Amino acid sequence: xxxxxxxxxxxxxxxxxxxxxxxxxxxxxxxxxxxxxxxxxxxxxxxxxxxxxxxxxxxxxxxxxxxxxxxxxxxxxxxxxxxxxxxxxxxxxxxxxxxxxxxxxxxxxxxxxxxxxxxxxxxxxxxxxxxxxxxxxxxxxxxxxxxxxxxxxxxxxxxxxxxxxxxxxxxxxxxxxxxxxxxxxxxxxxxxxxxxxxxxxxxxxxxxxxxxxxxxxxxxxxxxxxxxxxxxxxxxxxxxxxxxxxxxxxxxxxxxxxxxxxxxxxxxxxxxxxxxxxxxxxxxxxxxxx
Amino acid sequence: xxxxxxxxxxxxxxxxxxxxxxxxxxxxxxxxxxxxxxxxxxxxxxxxxxxxxxxxxxxxxxxxxxxxxxxxxxxxxxxxxxxxxxxxxxxxxxxxxxxxxxxxxxxxxxxxxxxxxxxxxxxxxxxxxxxxxxxxxxxxxxxxxxxxxxxxxxxxxxxxxxxxxxxxxxxxxxxxxx
Numbered sequence: 001x002x003x004x005x006x007x008x009x010x011x012x013x014x015x016x017x018x019x020x021x022x023x024x025x026x027x028x029x030x031x032x033x034x035x036x037x038x039x040x041x042x043x044x045x046x047x048x049x050x051x052x053x054x055x056x057x058x059x060x061x062x063x064x065x066x067x068x069x070x071x072x073x074x075x076x077x078x079x080x081x082x083x084x085x086x087x088x089x090x091x092x093x094x095x096x097x098x099x100x101x102x103x104x105x106x107x108x109x110x111x112x113x114x115x116x117x118x119x120x121x122x123x124x125x126x127x128x129x130x131x132x133x134x135x136x137x138x139x140x141x142x143x144x145x146x147x148x149x150x151x152x153x154x155x156x157x158x159x160x161x162x163x164x165x166x167x168x169x170x171x172x173x174x175x176x177x178x179x180x181x182x183x184x185x186x187x188x189x190x191x192x193x194x195x196x197x198x199x200x201x202x203x204x205x206x207x208x209x210x211x212x213x214x215x216x217x218x219x220x221x222x223x224x225x226x227x228x229x230x231x232x233x234x235x236x237x238x239x240x241x242x243x244x245x246x247x248x249x250x251x252x253x254x255x256x257x258x259x260x261x262x263x264x265x266x267x268x269x270x271x272x273x274x275x276x277x278x279x280x281x282x283x284x285x286x287x288x289x290x
Numbered sequence: 291x292x293x294x295x296x297x298x299x300x301x302x303x304x305x306x307x308x309x310x311x312x313x314x315x316x317x318x319x320x321x322x323x324x325x326x327x328x329x330x331x332x333x334x335x336x337x338x339x340x341x342x343x344x345x346x347x348x349x350x351x352x353x354x355x356x357x358x359x360x361x362x363x364x365x366x367x368x369x370x371x372x373x374x375x376x377x378x379x380x381x382x383x384x385x386x387x388x389x390x391x392x393x394x395x396x397x398x399x400x401x402x403x404x405x406x407x408x409x410x411x412x413x414x415x416x417x418x419x420x421x422x423x424x425x426x427x428x429x430x431x432x433x434x435x436x437x438x439x440x441x442x443x444x445x446x447x448x449x450x451x452x453x454x455x456x457x458x459x460x461x462x463x464x465x466x467x468x
Contacts, residue, residue: 001333005291008311008357031358038353039334041312051311053358079347103423105401106335108347109354190422 003041010053014060014139017166020052022141026163028052032075032114035106060168065090069134070172078107078115090174092282093132093181097124097199100183103191116152117167119159122193122219124183126153129170130224131199131216137169144168153223177290179203180283184275185218186267188258194218195259196267200275204283209233210241213279215272220253220264227251229272238280246273296360300325301369309356316340318356319366327367327396331425338424341397342366348404367396370403378444379403379437388437390428397424402438411442 011017021028029048031037032055040046054060060073065086072081081087082098101107101115101124115125116136129136130149138145138161152160161167175181185197197218205211213229232248233241246269253264292311297304300323307322316333319325319342331337333352340351343365370377379402382388389395398421405420406412412420417438418431426434 002314002317003312005310005312007292008294008355009292010358031355034355034358035335035350035353038314038355042314042334042352051355053355055358103338105338105341105348105350105423106353109344109349 001042004047007050012056018141022164024050033110035110036118072112072170074113074168078110081112091172097128097183113167113170119153126224127199127216127218130226131214132173135171136167138165139168140165156222180279182275182278184271196264198271198275200279202279220251242273294357300364313356315354315356315359316351329396338397339394341400348401367399379441382437382441386433386437386440388433394426
């Protein structure tokens with residue numbers, strides 16, 4: 001349970017980090033919070049030649065919120081994002097989901113952008129970014145590019161990050177007016193990875209009927225699956241809409257030691273209904289408070 | 291494999307040490323610095339026994355490279371008491387029988403020390419949540435939860451009473467003590 005040998009560098013500026021990453025190419029692995037990477041090293045599931053520690057890049061420790069989005073820099077800790085009052089106001093789903101990420105001690109060190117770059121389909125943050133239609137900003141010596149969540153997550157622990165690139169920022173779009181969100185998940189133990197999780201975002205129409213539903217899934221597919229369930233709710237009364245939502249959750253999860261595929265499919269349906277109910281209540285409450 | 295000369299500040303004391311890049315902070319504390327109070331259980335971040343405070347916040351020392359801890363204030367369980375005086379959290383563990391074999395205890399003590407600083411008056415549910423990331427195989431947690439609440443009481447009475455009024459009046463800051 002000790003990491004294999006590697007070389008280590010700790011750049012003190014973003015430019016220096018990008019040039020180190022450019023020179024090392026595929027031999028390098030970025031170390032941010034390390035709460036997923038260090039266990040992978042200790043279990044010898046990963047053996048990079050070189051770790052590039054970005055924890056000294058203080059310019060990337062920010063959480064910035066405006067009317068459009070919450071922008072999270074590469075070394076902002078989960079705990080910092082969770083505690084940020086403006087971020088919770090602009091996009092309430094962030095704090096709700098972050099409270100389910102492991103334990104507070106892990107969130108003190110783990111980073112939100114690192115969790116995205118790790119691209120674990122059993123993690124909450126990739127599902128949150130996906131259901132919100134957010135983006136990740138990737139920097140390299142040649143320039144930066146914005147990648148939409150739908151294109152960023154390529155497979156289990158695989159992202160669109162290329163050798164030499166650093167994920168510098170995640171952009172979580174603001175919650176629009178008349179919208180609400182919720183997250184529901186089932187885990188074997190408190191703080192464990194979810195057997196199944198659902199992040200739901202709903203919007204209400206003028207009559208406070210549910211007008212649209214998007215659901216993002218944790219531990220259901222190789223990448224964070226997003227379903228648009230709006231057709232199921234359109235024109236239906238509330239209770240009928242919930243029944244239709246449950247029927248519309250068409251997922252093909254895999255079985256593993258924690259759950260059968262059937263059980264996961266069942267959870268996906270039940271948790272989607274619960275999340276949509278909670279999100280609709282949230283939308284009504286935000287509307288009433290506005 | 292790169293080796294690094296680093297200076298670690300542990301419980302207020304600076305230590306110069308040469309470590310390979312792959313040295314975990316937990317191993318560095320125990321093997322290189324001889325601070326064996328920090329216990330190593332699962333070595334992949336699940337059990338919480340190795341929890342130390344990094345700039346006052348609890349972190350898993352088995353998920354941190356020693357070289358990456360340079361420049362931060364580290365507090366281990368050895369830094370909670372001052373001289374012969376137990377910290378309120380330590381005193382509460384003794385009072386409430388919050389430990390049996392003691393293996394997990396250092397991680398609980400550090401976690402609760404920071405937890406009570408963030409939330410000095412936890413409810414029982416909040417006390418339970420505070421220790422939810424730490425595993426104990428002996429106690430069944432009831433006495434640990436009781437110890438969190440007792441430690442909160444002890445800390446309050448220390449802070450409100452005269453300095454020499456009660457036992458266990460050292461707030462477990464550790465760093466900067468020497």
